[in-house]
Amino acid sequence: HISPFAQLARKLVSIDGEPIRVSFVTAAGNLPRVRAMLGPAAAEAVAVVPLHLPRVPGLPEGSASTAELTASGAELLKVALDGTREQVAALLADLRPDAALIDFATPWVCDVAVPLGVKVLHLSVFSAVAGAYLAVPARRLPTSAGDLMSAPDGFPESSVVATVPAYQAADFTYMFTSFDGQPCVYDRVAASIKPCDAVVIKSCMEMEGRYISYLSAQFGKPVLVTGPVVPEPPEGELERRWASWLSSFPENSVVFASFGSETFLPPAAATELLLGLEATGRPFLVVLNFPKGADAEAELRASIPPGLEERVSGRGEVCTGWVQQQHILRHRSVGCYLNHAGFSSAVEGLVAGCRLVFLPMKGDQYLNAALLARELHVGVEVVRRDEDGWFGRQDVSDAVAVAVADGGDGDARNWRDFFTNQDVQNKFASDFVRQLKELVRPA
C-alpha cells in the first residue's frame, strides 16, 4: 500500500501553482522504502515522518510492512499501528494539516483529526470495482461465501461482476474474517470511510465511472479521483543477464509472466502455468515468488515439472526474486504479459504495448481482471473451474493464443493512448487538487 500513497505524494508536490506541503507518516522501518518510492526529487519535497510501533507479542521486532511478515504477522502489524494513536495525535496537533489521507488500517485517525479541524480522506489502494463489490454498506454482514457470489444491492446493472464463481467468493471471505477478536478488514474499511469527509480513488470516470458513482452513493460522500496511476519510464538499464537473453528472440515473441510483490502460486498452479507456456511454443520468462520464510530456491525447484528445463532449454527461463519489471515489459522481444491483474502491473504492461493475459490469484485481483478483460477489453482471462479455480496447461496456452492473435489487442490501443496522453494526466492532477482544495477550504 506504500506505493499508491508515494505516487500520490509525488503528484501533489510536483503540481504547478500554490505549493502543497506533504508529510508521509509511516512505521519507522519503512522510511528507506518510502524514500526510494518517492524518488530523489519528491524525497526532498516530502517530509517522511517515522512512527515508532509499540511491542506486540508475536510481532518480530522492527516489523514495519506486510512485505516482510507472514499472514498472522500482518494481522499483528495492524494491532501495533493501533498503538501509535498518541503519536499520530501529537503529530497532527503539531503539523495542523488541511487534510489527512489515510489507509484502511487506521480508522481512528478521524477521532484525533476531526477535533483539530483536519479534513480526513480515505485513500483506497484498490480499484473502484473491487471497493464497490466488497466494501460498501450494502454488503451486509455476516457474510458467507454464498452471499459473496453475488454483488451487493444496487450494484451497477449489467456489470460483468454481478456474480463471481465460488472459488473467488471463498477467497473474499478473508475480508470478513476476524483474527483473534480484531476487527476484520471490512470493519476497518467501513470504520475508516464512515467518518471521513471523502474517499479518494486512483482511477477515473472513463474506466470505472459507474462503480465510482455507486461508491459515492453508498457512502453518501464525495469520491475524488486522482486518475489512473501511469508509471513513469523506468530509470537505468535492464541488467545484462536479461537484456542479452531477451535480445536473442524476435520482436514481440516472448511471454513474460510475473505476479507482483505479494502473490504466490501454489506448486500445482505453477506447474500448469509452466507446462502451458511450454505448449505455446514461444520463448518465456517466468518469475515465481514464495511466502516469507520459505526457501525460495527449494520451492522454485519443486514448482518446475520434471524434464521441463531440458525441453525448453534456451527458450524458457524461470526465476525468483525482484526483477526490473518495467524494463522487461518494454523490451522489444516481449510481446505478451501474463500477470495477476494487480492494477499497476496491468497498466505497465498495457503502456509497454504488451498483450495481456490475466491469472488473478486473490481478492481484488479477480475483480480487476474481470473489469480489464470483460469491460475494458484490454486482455484475456485464463479460463478456470468455477468450484476451485483450477486451471490446466491448455487453459494457459489457449489464453496466450487468443491474446497474441491478430486483432487480439481489443481496445488496448485506445486505452494506451489515453493513459500516455500527458494533457489527460495533467488534467487529472489539477482537477484532483482543485477538488481537494474546495473540500478543505470551501468558498
Ligand SMILES: C[C@@H]1O[C@H](OP(=O)(O)OP(=O)(O)OC[C@H]2O[C@@H](n3ccc(=O)[nH]c3=O)[C@H](O)[C@@H]2O)[C@H](O)[C@H](O)[C@H]1O
Ligand atoms: C493493492 C494491492 O496491490 C497488489 O499489488 P501488487 O504489488 O501485487 O501488484 P501491482 O499493483 O501490479 O504492483 C506491483 C509493482 O511492483 C513492481 N514490481 C513487482 C515485482 C518485481 O519483481 N518487480 C517490480 O518492479 C511492478 O513494476 C509494479 O509497479 C495486489 O494487487 C494486491 O492484491 C492488492 O491488494
